Amino acid sequence: MQKVTTFLWFDQNRAEEAADHYVSVVGGDSRVLDVTRWTPSSPGEPGTVMTVRFQLEGTEYIAFNGGPEFPFSEAVSLSVECASQEEADRLWDELTADGGQESQCGWLKDRFGVSWQIIPPGLGEALTDPDPEKAARAMKAMLGMKRLDIEALRNA
The missing domain is CATH 3.30.720.100 (Signal recognition particle alu RNA binding heterodimer, srp9/1)
Known part of the structure; x- marks a missing residue:
């Protein structure tokens, strides 16, 4: 336990x-x-x-x-580190279904009002790239997303 x-x-x-x-x-x-x-x-x-x-x-x-x-608020969320973009997309779709709400930067609220962060693999690496300009571009791209797309972040 x-x-x-x-x-x-x-x-x-x-x-x-x-x-x-x-x-x-x-x-x-x-x-x-x-x-x-x-x-x-x-x-x-x-x-x-x-x-x-x-x-x-x-x-x-x-x-x-x-x-x-x-009631629930965004002050507390459940964060899921996904093994693949496909897993992140599946969780996003299932948790936003039937009344869930998309938010910014990989955050969502499910139909019960619980907040979740759905994190695709490689997000930390993209945001902390040794090249500060690349990291800044990844951050800017992430701030414009709801559902995170790791390939788009890497290409930013």
Whole structure:
């Protein structure tokens, strides 16, 4: 068991739907680990989902059906280092589907309001090229993108 776990507060009983969606989109070593339900002595409706413990590529998260008090913001995001441009494109498409929103520089919000950064391979190298002019051109290109295209960044 990991010592520090990200806890995601969802509104409108969407924790289980979100966890199932994330597990299916990320794939690999991703799965729902357990579901706990509200009891008659708890503040939630007895029998409905309270928390879903799940893992994405081996990292554990907890999704909680807490209500509308604390909405998500871009101040916290899940960052995914992709192995290929194809993986980055697939994740982008699946996470922006059904109400997700594209943002700038590889950031997006999924249909649940959670912010993600989808990072194609080679982004760090392009932005920190030893040639400062090349690095500056890559940065300028990235700032004009929503979905990151590593080939376009390398060619900048």
